[in-house]
Amino acid sequence: MPYKPRRSALYMPASNAKAIAKARTLDCDVVILDLEDAVAPDAKAVAREQAVAAVREGGFGSRELVIRVNGLDTEWGADDLAATAAVAPDAILAPKVSTADDVRRYAGHLGGRAIPLWAMVETALSLFRLDAIAATAPETGLAGFVIGTNDLAKETGAHLDTLRTPFVSALGLAVAAARAYGLIVLDGVYNDLDDDEGFAVQARQAVTFGFDGKTLIHPRQIDPCNRAFTPDAAALDWARTIIAAFALPENASKGAIRVDGRMVERLHLAQAERTVAMA
Template structure:
C-alpha cells in the first residue's frame, strides 16, 4: 500500500520567475504557484502567463504542482481557469469555497476532464457547509480541503494565540469532512517566520489533529513540516511490528491479536500499512 505524501505544500508567487525556478529544487511535496494573494492586481496577467510557461517547461519531478487561482468573485477567475484547465496540473486550488454551488461552478469551468479541485476552507460559511462539501467531493472531483487560517481568523474576529485554540473546532471539522470523503486535509500557514519553535509546535499540533500536511509560506519551513508530518521512528517501529505480527501464519485468519500487551485489530493493521506507505 502506498500513499502520496503531502507533508509540505509551499506557496510560491507566480509572478516571481526566480521563485518558480527555485521550487524545482526544494524538498517540498507540493508546489502551489499562487495567482491570488501573492500577486498584485497589475501583475495578474503576466503571472498567469508565467504559470503556463512553468508548467510546460516541467522539471518539478515528484513534486505535485498545484495552481491557486483567484476567487470566483474576482475579475481574474475566468481568465485563470481558461489558461490552466488543460495544462496538466495535479489540481487547482480555489480560494474561499463556501458552498456546493461554488464547487459545481468550478467543476463546470474546468470541465469534466480538467484537473481536480482543492478547496480553501477560510470562511465561516465554509465551516458550516463542510458536510455538504464532503458529500459533493466525488461529483465535483474535490480531492483536498486546505484551511486558510488567516482569513478564517479574520472573519471570526478571534484572538489567535500561539495555541490556535479558537480555531480548533474548525480545524477538526475540516479534517473530519476530508476523512468522510476520503480526501486530503492540509493545515493552514504559520506566519511566524522567525520563530522555528512555534512553527514546529504548529506542525506537531496539526499532525496530532490528523492533517496530512501543512501549507507553507517560505522554503525555510519545509524541513520542519516534513519532519512534523512524517512518521516518527516510534510510529514506524510500531507499524512494522503490527504488519509482521499479522503476517504470521497463526494470525492469518484472526481479526484481533495480542501484541506487546495490547489488543491489536485489523483496523490497526490498515493504519500501520498506511503509516509505512507514507
C-alpha cells in the same frame, strides 16, 4: 492507490519567475503557484502566464504542482481557470469556497477535464457546510481541503495563537469531513518566520489532528515541516511489528490480536500500513 506524501505544501507567488525556478530545487512535497493573495492586481496576467508556462516546462520532479486561482467572483477567476485547465496541473486550488455550489461552479469551468480540485476552507460560512462541500467529491473531482486560518481569523475577528485556540473545533471538523469522503486535508500557514519553536508546536498539533501536511509561506519552514509529518523510528518499528503480526498464518482471520502485550485491531493494521508507506 499508492500513498503520496503531502507533508509540506509551499506557496510561491507565480508572478515571481525566480521563485518558480527555485521551487524546482526545494525539498517540499507540493508547490502551490499562487495567482491569488500573493499577487498584486497589476501582476495577475503575468502570474497566470508564468504559472501556465511552469506546468508546460515541468522539471518539478516528484513534487505535486498545484495552481491557486483567483475566485470566480473576481475579474481574473474565469480566465485563470480556463488557462490552468488547459495545461492540467496536478490540482487546481479554489479559494473562498463557502458552499457545495461553489465547488460545482469551479468544476464547471474545467471543461470536463479530470483535474483534481482542492478547496480552500477559509470563510466563516464554509465551517457550517463542510459535510456538504466534501460530499460533492464524486461529481466535481474535489480531492482536498486546504485550511486558510488567516482568512478565517479575518472574517471572524478571532486572534490566532500558536495552537489556533478559536478554531480547534473547526480544524477537527475539517479533518473529519475530509476523511469521510476520502479527501486529503492540509493545515494552514504559520506566519511568524522567526519563531521556530512556535512552528514546531503548530506542526505537531496538525499531526495530532490527522492532517496530511501543512501549507508553508517560506522555504525555511520545509525541513521542520517534513520532520514533523514523517514517522520517527519508534513509530515506524511499531508499525512494522503490527504488520508482521497480522501477516502470520494464525492471525489471518482474526480481527484483533495481542502484540507485545497490547491489543491491536485491524484498523491499527491500516494505520500501520499508512505509516510505513509514508516513511
